[in-house]
Amino acid sequence: MNHEATNPFKRLVKLAARAFYDDISTKGDNQPKTGRSDNRGLVVVVLDALTRRQWAREEDLAKELKLHSKQLRRTLRFLEEEKMVSRDHRKETAKGAKMYNAAIAATTDGQQNGKEHEEKIKLHTHSYCCLDYAQIYDVVRYRIHRLRKKIKDELEDKNTVQEYICPNCGKRYNALDALRLVSMDDEDFHCESCNAALVAESDKLAAQDIGDGDDNARRRRREKLKDMLQKMEIQLKPLTEQLNRVKDLPVPEYRGLQAWEAQASASARATHDDANGSDSFKSAQGQGFGGTPMPYFGETKVEVSIYGLEPKEEDAKSNNASTPMKVLPPWMIKQGMVLTSEQRGEVKQEMKMEGSSTKTEILDDKKSSDEYLKAYYAAVYKMQQERAVQSQQESSNAENVNNGDSSTSNRVVGMKSKRQDDDGDDDVDWEEVPTAGNATENFKVNDLNVQAAASDIDEDDVDWEEG
Amino acid sequence: MFFHIVLERNMQLHPRHFGPHLRDKLVAKLMRDVEGTCSGRHGFVVAITGVEDIGKGLIREGTGFVTFPVKYQCVVFRPFKGEILEAVVTMVNKMGFFAEAGPVQIFVSNHLIPDDMEFQSGDMPNYTTSDGSVKIQRDSEVRLKIIGTRVDATEIFCIGTIKDDFLGVINDPGAAA
Known part of the structure; x- marks a missing residue:
């Protein structure tokens, strides 16, 4: 989620937390309040922490806040009742946790690598919680509205139905019952059940200490209410301003836990995709040697590297991080070669670096190294053969050097070199190692192509040079 | 209405x-x-x-x-909430007063009577302003606003207020008495 859009909402949550939940203690009423167990302000802390997260697992949250999980759960339950937080509980195995971890990794900074593998397989009920920004906006507005309405109604004595209470039995009546309560003997209202005189009930804010009745008291009460209203307006001003600011902004939506996870991992895939689009070399490597570095295969490659071959992917990643320069795709390099010598020179330099680094990296990669080496040396051998052919062709056009192939057409050369490729696998293995070390620049450039695949592309390339 | x-x-x-x-x-x-x-x-x-x-x-x-x-x-x-009615006062006590608008009974409790009107008990209980210019007693005609209705199957009862602009006594109580 982009932070610019959610920041006003986060600020709103923080303001609301401080305005309404600052002195709320989530302790049960039956427990004695001691200095230690007084957890006022905890709600604010939890809400603040949640503004920095999206869906958070409650265990993790408790750990990070250094709270007991029971304490946190009590607070969260309170917040859920207050409609500030939405929660989700589910039984899950390590796989579910992995999904969540992946989603978290995607939303925090990406690049978190396979920590999920260490997770043990066990079935647990996990609770997750998340701020429900849309609802918070409504809840805060409603709360302010109720506050204001209560004071205003009392101030104006408007639209309020007077309530009466029986001092004897505690039965409550309101003004709508008046007709039944009136008695013929005196001017009081009388309780239906015990016939005691009713008293007007005052659950008023201001009437508690000032006895209402005489004119003077009423005036004082009004003044007090006015004062209270004014104070409230002043104190809630930052909050109301924030509400107005947020009014027209799109609300950050995290929806359900599942949906959020799905979305987060999807976006993660998308970013991976971007990274890999320019880096088909890496993905091809992750896929194993046989991969073709075609740009339009990018998507499928990414899929495979995420789900199937994560350790390899890590390797590639670290490699990638250390030498970001060399992620140049092969087809670019070919063009450079063909076009100008300057470009070729640049490319060559890069390629030199790359040639060495890829070699070491490949050695690390145990699984594909055998295959790779074979193909690598085969390609090297082939290259040298081709170079030999080239030079000989230059010297004497009509002469056939290798396998009696005299044709200059692209196709035939390609076929021939392929066959050589196969041969190379068999007989040319370790003899060629030194040549790889002191090979020419030209060889190294082509070497890149060979790394990816000993395919038609490099043959074509060679042919262009010939032509 | x-x-x-x-x-x-x-x-x-x-x-x-x-x-x-x-x-x-x-x-x-x-x-x-x-x-x-x-x-x-x-x-x-x-x-x-x-x-x-x-x-x-x-x-x-x-x-x-x-x-x-x-x-x-x-x-x-049928009376509705928010409707303005003219009614005749039938009974006054310290809790407020009852009035009738045709068949409908309306109760106005004392906190919905303007603050400057005081209850005077006696032979003819009434609500009077401090200067005595306005008096609500039995048979006074008042204009009031309905703020709540209680509708039963065979009965409708309302509560009203005279604590608003242009509400209150609409005739001379002395003449009515």
């Missing part, structure tokens, strides 16, 4: 009324039965203005009574 609506009712007529004036008898009985009643749904039936249709009578087994479905037009009065 008054409405002119069409209602329907099944009238049972005693066989002794069967004869040349059956229809008149039926309408007279309808008026006796219906006018002045109150239903929670439609309010008070004030007057029947006409009979639209009298259906075929059906003789009830055993009794000989005949049931006629009757459609009639009538004026009903």
